[in-house]
Amino acid sequence: MGLLNPIFFAWPSTILDSLYSIFTAPDFSRHLSVTMFEMIVGYSSAIMVAIPIGILMGRVKFIENLLDPYISALNSIPRIALMPLIILIFGIGLSSKMFLVFLGSFFPILINTFNGVKNIDPLMVDMAKSFGAKRFALTNKVLIPSTMPYLLAGLRIGLSIAFIMVIVGEFFASTHGVGYMIAFEAARYNTSGVLAWVLIVSGMTILFTEMIRYFERKKW
Amino acid sequence: MLHYDEETHGRGSGQSLSRPNKNKLITAKNLGVIFSGNSNSDTIALEDLNLEIEKREFLCILGPSGCGKSTFIRVLAGLTKPSSGQVTINGKKVTGPGSDRALVFQENVLLPWRTTFGNVKFGLELKDPSNQINKRALQFIELVGLRGFEHYYPDELSGGMRQRVGLARALAVGPEILLMDEPFGALDAQTRAILQDELLKIWEMQRKTVIFSTHSIEEAIYLSDRIAVMTPRPGRIKKILNVDLCRPREYVQKMTPEFTKLRRHVWKLIKENRWIEH
Numbered sequence: 001m002g003l004l005n006p007i008f009f010a011w012p013s014t015i016l017d018s019l020y021s022i023f024t025a026p027d028f029s030r031h032l033s034v035t036m037f038e039m040i041v042g043y044s045s046a047i048m049v050a051i052p053i054g055i056l057m058g059r060v061k062f063i064e065n066l067l068d069p070y071i072s073a074l075n076s077i078p079r080i081a082l083m084p085l086i087i088l089i090f091g092i093g094l095s096s097k098m099f100l101v102f103l104g105s106f107f108p109i110l111i112n113t114f115n116g117v118k119n120i121d122p123l124m125v126d127m128a129k130s131f132g133a134k135r136f137a138l139t140n141k142v143l144i145p146s147t148m149p150y151l152l153a154g155l156r157i158g159l160s161i162a163f164i165m166v167i168v169g170e171f172f173a174s175t176h177g178v179g180y181m182i183a184f185e186a187a188r189y190n191t192s193g194v195l196a197w198v199l200i201v202s203g204m205t206i207l208f209t210e211m212i213r214y215f216e217r218k219k220w
Numbered sequence: 221m222l223h224y225d226e227e228t229h230g231r232g233s234g235q236s237l238s239r240p241n242k243n244k245l246i247t248a249k250n251l252g253v254i255f256s257g258n259s260n261s262d263t264i265a266l267e268d269l270n271l272e273i274e275k276r277e278f279l280c281i282l283g284p285s286g287c288g289k290s291t292f293i294r295v296l297a298g299l300t301k302p303s304s305g306q307v308t309i310n311g312k313k314v315t316g317p318g319s320d321r322a323l324v325f326q327e328n329v330l331l332p333w334r335t336t337f338g339n340v341k342f343g344l345e346l347k348d349p350s351n352q353i354n355k356r357a358l359q360f361i362e363l364v365g366l367r368g369f370e371h372y373y374p375d376e377l378s379g380g381m382r383q384r385v386g387l388a389r390a391l392a393v394g395p396e397i398l399l400m401d402e403p404f405g406a407l408d409a410q411t412r413a414i415l416q417d418e419l420l421k422i423w424e425m426q427r428k429t430v431i432f433s434t435h436s437i438e439e440a441i442y443l444s445d446r447i448a449v450m451t452p453r454p455g456r457i458k459k460i461l462n463v464d465l466c467r468p469r470e471y472v473q474k475m476t477p478e479f480t481k482l483r484r485h486v487w488k489l490i491k492e493n494r495w496i497e498h
Contacts, residue, residue, distance in 0.1 A: 126329075
């Protein structure tokens with residue numbers, strides 16, 4: 001087995017060993033919770049800001065015209081390029097990563113919500129009105145279900161970018177967290193350790209994605 | 221069996237001549253609708269449209285595409301506000317949608333995330349959110365012949381079936397007036413013929429007032445008591461024809477000489493339109 005350089009690859013058995021030592025290490029929960037916390041705060045604040053703005057832009061043409069050019073411009077900046085600056089401003093604590101997560105997930109959620117609201121079939125709105133739907137019923141029974149697919153797509157995309165941001169942010173400058181540990185183990189050439197942490201990240205991704213999928217099933 | 225009068229409703233005249241009974245349900249007077257276009261070009265969809273529609277009659281609005289049939293129906297439904305003139309129903313001016321009217325669209329406009337049952341319920345639940353409406357919804361699903369398809373989604377249904385759902389939805393709210401905007405336009409000829417018969421069958425049971433727009437001469441004659449022929453844009457009622465074919469109508473009537481005679485007459489009228497107005 002001299003073909004497989006142990007620096008680049010690791011046997012599944014060694015990965016399992018690493019996983020075990022990770023789980024039993026005293027600071028595992030700290031690293032995990034740091035990353036989870038950064039993700040949750042950044043992502044949920046992005047949702048709370050992006051969705052209302054997206055809805056406003058979709059419904060009010062004036063706002064759309066006002067904000068659209070800025071959003072296109074800001075969106076085309078690769079967020080990762082801003083990372084050093086953000087770390088400089090926010091420091092290596094949790095807030096820099098939270099802001100990165102926010103930045104990463106904000107735009108996809110905004111743009112998708114905006115498109116979803118904009119693409120509501122006016123005929124469907126007319127139909128609902130013809131049967132006597134007023135403001136509240138219109139929103140609940142027509143607008144929200146109609147926008148849901150777009151919104152959920154935006155949430156999913158936002159989520160994957162958020163993960164990238166948090167991990168890379170932690171690579172860059174951090175003292176704790178899953179990304180930090182990946183960088184740490186990589187620096188020690190502990191490939192099985194790196195892969196073990198990567199598996200943990202996938203576990204987190206699956207967890208968050210399942211939560212979105214729960215909403216996908218529910219509204220439908 | 222065929223006997224028709226012509227009444228001309230042009231500019232200025234508002235009273236019908238050979239129908240003296242005061243059974244008028246809907247009146248459109250000097251109705252005008254102008255849509256403001258983008259580059260300063262306004263589209264005059266309807267201009268000085270006058271029409272009186274009687275209770276319990278089946279009236280077809282016949283006209284070419286773009287003549288304003290849909291616009292007129294939308295005004296009747298209360299979705300489009302007139303730029304001039306007015307529409308009254310039972311004497312009261314129409315200012316918006318109401319529970320006395322229900323609309324059936326050409327594109328049927330079903331909510332794709334709801335099943336047949338959910339869609340038929342839609343109009344009902346806006347007025348009554350309880351579970352009592354379920355029975356009524358199921359009754360109307362059965363009426364349009366969709367028993368067994370209650371839990372199918374629109375994309376699992378054929379075009380004809382979707383139109384039936386749209387019809388059930390409209391009938392379920394128990395409107396006095398049924399407004400149908402080219403509902404069978406997107407269907408193939410056979411499905412169309414079948415649905416025409418089904419519509420008539422359902423109508424015979426309750427005889428609501430129906431306003432049905434179409435550009436098919438055959439359909440207009442087959443279904444209606446009266447046909448209002450519209451001019452091309454700007455739309456106005458050019459002529460009203462009585463169709464005195466005996467009811468209940470049957471498919472075979474379409475092939476009788478009387479039917480053909482009427483058809484020829486209507487066709488001449490429409491061709492004349494195009495010649496004069498353009």
